[in-house]
Amino acid sequence: MAAPGSHAITEHLHAWRRGDEDAVRHLMPLVYEELRRMAHQQLQHERPGHTLDTSALVHEAYDRLRRLHCIDWVDRAHFLAIAARAMRRVLINHAEARRTQKRGSGVPPIPLEEIQVAAPGREVSFEGLLALDHALQTLATRDARQARVVECRFFGGLTIPETAETLGISPATVKRDWEHARAWLNRELSR
């Protein structure tokens, strides 16, 4: 039933729950790879104009990994936090690859289908994503928790209760953090 390596994953999750941030580094590649693969698939097959549903991707990745590796389902909250971060990296990497490609640097191009998200004009939002990533780094230096709330909500597509569960804070706090971060980011991105 269990795939090879499942034990290791469960171990890492347990370790992470005990406060071992190092474990995240071991889990991240796995989750990242899964999400990248799935996002790639979705980007390839979806019709133009279709939004990339990060929320669905993250939850599907959770289901798949849980099935493949028998991950203890009570660790779902922790998984989602990692997944939100992994999803952020997937998208930012795509956006960067896109920019590199446009500028025609010497770097070999990433296959186009990997990053063509759909509708014309979408390139703008790739730039927007990079700007958001930058702004989030700034926000993290001022208020790390707010930055994580945005990460969960925006890149992970998590709901307010899920974000609360993931970060171990109350939904009311998530809501306030989100309101403030949203205002701050709206302003920051307009500068």
Add this chain to the structure above:
Amino acid sequence: MPDWSLVRTLFDDVIAAPEDDRETLLTQATPDVRREVEDLLRAHEARGKFDALAEQWTPALGDWTSSLTAPPDNLVGIGDRVGAYRLLRPLGQGGMGEVYLATRDDGVFEREVALKLLRAGLVSPEARARFEQERHVLARLDHPGIARLLDGGIAPDGRAYFVMEAVDGESLDAYCETRDLGVADRVRLVTTVAEAVAHAHQRLVVHRDLKPSNILVAEREGAREKGEGGGASSLFPSLSAPSVKLLDFGIARLLENDTSAPATRVLTPEYAAPEQLSGGTISTATDVYGLGVALYELLTGQRPFARDDRPLTEWVEALQHERPPPPSEVASDRLPRGLRRDDLDTICLTALDPDPAQRYASAAALADDLRRWTDGLPIAARPATTRYLVRRFVARHRRVVAGAVLAGLALVLALVGMTVQAQRASAEAIRAQAEARKAEQVGAFLESILAAADPYSADAVRPGVPVETVVRQASRRVDRELAAEPEVRAEVHQTLALAFEGLGLYPEAAPHHRAALALRDSLYAPAPHPDRIETLDRYSVFLRARGQVPAADSLRALSLALRRERFGEGSLQYAESLNLLVGETPMHRRGPHTEALLREALAIAEARAGPESIEAGIGHHTLAVHLGVRGATDEAEMHFRRAESIGQKWLTPDDPLMAVVWQDWAAVRLFAGDIAQAETYVRRARTIREDRFPPSHPSRAEADALYAVVLLERGKPEEAEPLLREAITALEAQAIDSWVLPAMRAGLGAAIAAQGRAEEAGPLLTEGLAEVRQRLTDAHGWTRYLAAHLADLYEAQGREAEARPFRRLANGPLTP
């Protein structure tokens, strides 16, 4: 730069404060903090670049940002309205969400119900569409042991909700404990539960979350006196017959469909089957396991796998492979001794086998064995290798469809499903056991036929062989192979009749209808057996479609009498029959009470099944047609709209029933002179029928002919003419003798007249109209529509005197 935490605190305070207090709060801050907060407030109130980004990248957030203007904490609660219901008081809170006692609040009728608000909203439109689709399947579960799903939808706060029959009772385990029931009574209760589950399984619905708290037991009122009166057949001699009700049937699956909200995934680890924990395939065997857990717990007072000290992952791992200790080891003092004890152990452990394929093949099989145990008979105790038939049936169905070997096979499968569903009316009457056995045999026979269509099967027919061939094979085999099983044979004859009907092969359908009725008459007459009633209804619909009206009417009248005898006058079944009887009675035979009867049928349907039920929808439709063709256009319009909205609630947009609504609506709009609407509706009907019926099927021909008439009114008679000719040919080929054919011929005459060929048009119009008039009465919309065309023709020829009576007929009084 102002201090971050000061800014943050003030920002939070201002947002939370009422509008009037904001200024005061701001003036108390230092100028730089104030400036910063005001700046952020502007960014908060406007839709900024971050919002745009969120809407583009995260649909869920897009919803959220667009709802920013809505008041915070707008979740519905006590006193609020959800759909047509007002929440009265909370009944409980579970993993899935909150349950309220609610009452209808739209003045239609009063009834207390349980309304369940799910914790998470359904985010994507796809998820909502799936939710709606599943819901209509569940709404058709109709069994005294299953709490009926009445309604459902999306609440104002975005949460999905269900409305269920409110059930007053105790949970199964509490009921047994408070009454200190003995083993035999506990086993009987689980048997009853398994029978209800079996009913749902026959309709291909799996509960997925069976546990004592989802199983309520209530003392059945009135049963007590019966028992004391010496009713020998009472199942519960020591009790006043308790009745069980299963809650939340199929809801778990409904929620799993929403991939974007797995937070709502329902799982109670200690009751979950191994395949649920490992993400394996969920099937009817999953419910067998759930029933096994309930039985085990009722017998021993413990769950088969108590949660121990092991880490959760290991414990779950163990569930995949281990068998629980036999009940007799855990609770030896509570259980009987000897062979009977061993049998009970075997039953429990078979139901709880970690491998789904080794469990009882069905809930019905488990119920059978429990009954045998109760009666002191040897249990089946066979190795559980026989796979549940319905499951195999579905598996094969999928494979065949995926392989796309035979175009149209899906139609036969749909019809098979239809028959199974049609049995629901009879489910209460027949003992669950007998029905399950019959359904299995019917399934087995049909399966053996469909095997011919299975590319993996040894005697597979070649790709491209039309589906008629497969049905005809079955038609030849049925009497030979099922000679000893009259009940099963009747069922298969009926299915074949419907299959031929569905294929548009009316002459071949007829002998099967006759055979089904003859068999059932000899089996049951004069008793009002539900199967007999069903056959009468189906045969009469068929006869009516072929124009054999008097024969159809006499069958229908008999069915109505039987239904009244069987179910009572205020029953849904009676209303349904009333509807069909009137709906199919030709206009000239409709008496002055017809309208009142239809209103009564609608009222019964609304009261019994709910104003939003499919039954009420059918009632609205029949009434709308009756009113509409007689010129009461405005009221007809209202009922059509209700029929449409109810239909859209329960049916998929391409359901053939929707085509019926739209086609009839189109005709009524046409009579009202509203060609644009008529065209819209008839186009919809045509699209569905082209999609769902084979070419030259009478239903397609009817929609084509109506469309042709719309084309004629649009000034395109040259396009209408060939369409009408084809439709007429199609109907003539089926030897149909109804008013539709003369109406089409008259319509063809009108199309020809509009092209200036008066000589050719004359006889078609006059003869067609004469026959339509005789069959439909002078008040009918078609009579008047065609009369107007004949008057036009005469006037164009300068034959004013001859035109006059037809012009009068066309402009006749609104009601007769």
